[in-house]
Amino acid sequence: MAQLIRPTAGCALAWGWFSVLIISALAAPWLPLPYPPGTPDLLHLAAPPSAAAAHWLGTDGQGLDVLTQLLFGARTALLLTLPVAAGATLLGAAIGATAGFWGNRGLRVPLPAALLGLAAAMWAAAVPWLLTGPVVLAAGLACWPRWYRRCPVPLDSLLTGTGTLLDAVPRLVLVTAAAGLGASGRALPLLLLFTTWPETARLVRAQMWRVRVQPFVEAAQAAGLPPLRVWLRHCLPHALIPLKSVFPLSVAGLLGLESTLSFLGIGLPPEVPSWGRMLNAAHSDLGAWWVFVPPFLALASTTLALAYIANKSKHSFNN
Amino acid sequence: MTGAGLGPLAARLLRAGAGVGLLVSVLFLLSRQQARTALLQAEAAGLSAAAHPTEAAEQQDIRRAQLHRLGLDEPLFYAQYVAAAPGQPAHWRWHGRRNQYHRWLRALAHGQLGTSLRSGRPVGELLRAALAVSVPLMGAAATAATLAALLLGQWLAGHPRRTAPLHLALVGLQSIPGFALALALLLLFANPDVFDWFPVDNLGVETVAGLPDGYAVATLGQFVLPVLALTLSALPGLALPLAAALRHELAAPYAVSARAKGNSLRQLLRRHALPNALLPLIAQLADLLPALVAGAAVVETVFGLPGTGRLLAHAAATHDYPVLVAGVLLVGTARLLALLLADAALLLTDPRLRWPS
């Protein structure tokens, strides 16, 4: 297989960058920084890098020290963005793989159970008994052997439908609506998690479609292995292959999205430094290159490092 | 597609339609709940403090009159889970056909999308004018990005060593936020201090005689930078997964044996690997539309183009719900159609994928 780069040098670099990132992120509160985070220096607003004022990387348009923000931003990226990206990717992969494998007819549940579930949901929504009663009655009747059947769960339609609904609304709108319903900066990770999975899900579903008709899967099914085992052991490893090139991109996308959300006021609280917001702050003062370049380099390096590590792990998987 | 495929496709079309209906209904109901916010914000933007009446009661009367004029004081939906009076326990109430949702549906059935809360203009007119700008912009960007992705994907997969810097550049490009990319292009190529090649001065877009008022046609030069910005922001998301898939195909046994039989790398890529690697690309293409709409909002803002992205972003920011709902209806329909096409294309490219009946 052709190699993207020499794995030794590239991955050493990537892991090196990661260790620097992790160490600086964890140690940021104890580093001897000249300026604390979230405190504007009103005497040096949008000041270029200078040793005299001890702003080694300059300050942004609000007088916040770029170096401090960069280090504490690494902390935010490590403790918040990466977990959310990983969580969203896992969620998306699980949903996409489920939808792709079982499709609309693959999974069947007994009709009484389905009806009882529906009735429970109606009861939870305080629907009058006039409507809930017949459903319970129908569930009882469905237990009768003559009417008993297993109805297919349209997993594929449900899951892709949900994803499409989430995706078709511009994220700006979705998040504005969420803010109107009372979501605040504290709920940000959850909000991000539940709005970013559809992309991954769609990709994995498309791949799963391909995998589930491969001869080895059909062989496994013919051998009578339980579907869950076929799914987990035989299909999933192959269906997840495209993720490796997409995960770094989704991290970058999340960092960008987080800055957009900060702009809307539903992002991270402003005293929490983040690379996304630093990039956004560059917008208000275009001449201040020193505000834009450090977070951009940090972001690009992290994305690249992730890409290399993903690439490397794929090689080891293939070998 | 064979005749057997038409049934499922029709069913899927129906489902997609139901999906759009559901989506827009949910958005409509969500947004109407915040109508008061929209009015408050419009007030805050308009009159200065001195022009407001002092009395809280008087101000509330004004707002009640506004809500009444706009028909926003009616119940929202056929049935609602509300309390009869504050403090009492909530229960389901049936409102009948006298509700905002019913009115909206009926207007929609007659092709009326409503009027903008902010400008008082028909939403259809606003959307049409914006589409006249956005469709060429997004269409050109989507075409360019897809072609470039096909080209770059093959190149990246075929010569991984030589193209490592390009790969790096694409990953780097992906991590630049859209506004930064657009601004960088603007500052590089429309700047009297650097390269004054593509004047972005907003005067180049002229109304052409013969077209209804409001239809604008841009000169080619005006569109180059926006299209380039949009293409570049969409490119990595298409090219990188394609390259990964192609590399995966090249490592497959059939490719190795084809290579051993003396096929050139180019033939191998074009004839064998590409058709197999197209699946993820098609899935990505369906994803392109929302990315383009989001990207267009930024690009249109930076380059001062009056397109749909900007219209929607502004409507969301100012809580202009009729425009927003109509815009989402449009984008959602287009997107579901794209997904449908992607599904159909998947079935066409790989007949094995058809569901066992």
Next chain:
Amino acid sequence: MNLIFRLLPWLLPAALLGGCGAPPPAAAPGTVRIRWAHDPESLDPLVQPNQYATEATNLLYQSLLQIDYQAQQPAPALAETLPTTRPEGDSVLLVTYRLRPAARWDDGRPVLAADVAFTLRLLHCPTLPTEGARAQFGFIRALLPDPAHPADPCRFVLRCRGQAPEFALATGDFPILSEHALDPGHTLRRWPLAALADRPGTAPPDSALARVGRRYLAAVLANKLPGTGPYRLTQWQKDHRLTFERKARWWADSLRPRPAVLLARPHRLHYLVLPDDAAAALALRRHALDVYPQVPAPLFARLQAAGPAARLAAATAPSYDVLTAGFNTRRPALADAATRRALARLFDADGLRRATQAGLGLATVGLVSPVSRAFYNDSLRPVPFAPAEAAALLRRAGWQRPSAAAPWQRPATRANQPAQKLTLTLRYRAGETLFETTALQFRAAAQTLGIGVTLLPTEAGALTEALHRGDFDVYVRTLKGNPFVFNYAPILHSRAVGEGNFTGFGTPASDRLIEAVAAAGPATKAPLLRQFQALLQAEAPLVPLFFLPTRLVADRRLRGLAVSGVRPGYAATALYWPAAPAP
């Protein structure tokens, strides 16, 4: 496909190069191009949803009085002179006007008192979106002929409910519309103005009112509503560009001498809607744009530096918008003035002004601009930035800190309440750098004292909602003002609590003083306003931090640029190029 693949690498650069080389468009003589950040959205003269709509409306329509930007005061426009007022009894004011006899509609008909009466009636048409204007001009109860000259169709008296001195100028502030164009059958005349104004919202629909309302809305939507202004709207591409052409024959052309508010020098005005500041700055530097009003501070500094080489002129003037922090006085911890005064000392107003406005702007003690010398209370001192003093004041207000790690506490005022803790939430509009810097500065200063401050940047719509609900401890925002009206009742009177008075502040003494200020004539206004500023500083429900500057950059050759603190900050109609002198 193959061909495309081969050609693509060459096509792209070719396309790139193809667009180059277009020379920067030169301004035609008599044409002025001005930047707007947003579309005016609606050119309904009776609604005017934002400042751009107001600016455009002033080109198309005229009011009785209009603001003279150079003199920064209202001047007669359609009216011949400023109105005379006469009280009647103790609750009615009579305001007498005379329209300029030369004033004409485009079809040559004179502008008459009947048109003014029609416009006032139109405001109350129930189907029109004019609720705001109805509230604003609801105090005008009748339009009567002038008893001294009953036969003169240009003279009239406005009968107003209430006797506030502001009424004299407020009665002249709505655009006059043509009765002949909108209601040729005079169907509205059968309604007395007061009857229309008092018509309840539940009254059955009236066909005449509905017809006139429909005709008005249709004319507004088609941009065909006739006005007496000097310009016609010839093109409006939403979110893109508006073009106004000078009427070839305008009634005021024959006036000698020509008042400043009736100038109309440019033959054509282009308003370019460019939302992005960087793009606008580039267009200005390429001279594809002539006037760039309301430039952000960092950009202004850069354009100013590039000024002489780029043939640009930068200008600034103090505005009447004041950056203000407000406290929610309904919160037990903030209910006493002593605590609020202490917290006010944690805002570094002077440092913020120097840092964010590059030294421009004006320090202030209150809501009255220091530019209004007669009214500004110069015996007060602006609230200093003094954290140590703030701590001392807090202790005097009963706050204590059990340990260095614990928050400030004080016993509750009532027995059954828990002890009060001093931790604050601060709301401001998200994405606004100035507010965010102010909030961060306050938070950092409070943190040194051990006061926890949670910043809640909030999206504009949600912020208004939260302020109305009283869901905040502290807010930071700008209050818009002007040099003519000193009515603080909508933001500080106790009757406005729950609406414009977000702080919830209001004592009988402050209410009396605010009412007295609003009702005071020119002679008694100054001492009352000074007293009001002292009261505001002592009670500190609001902390005015500083007045913001207006910044404008324009082509250096452009003349007639009177930069003013009153929005929009310049008079577009007074601009001209030296080669093409004023007509």
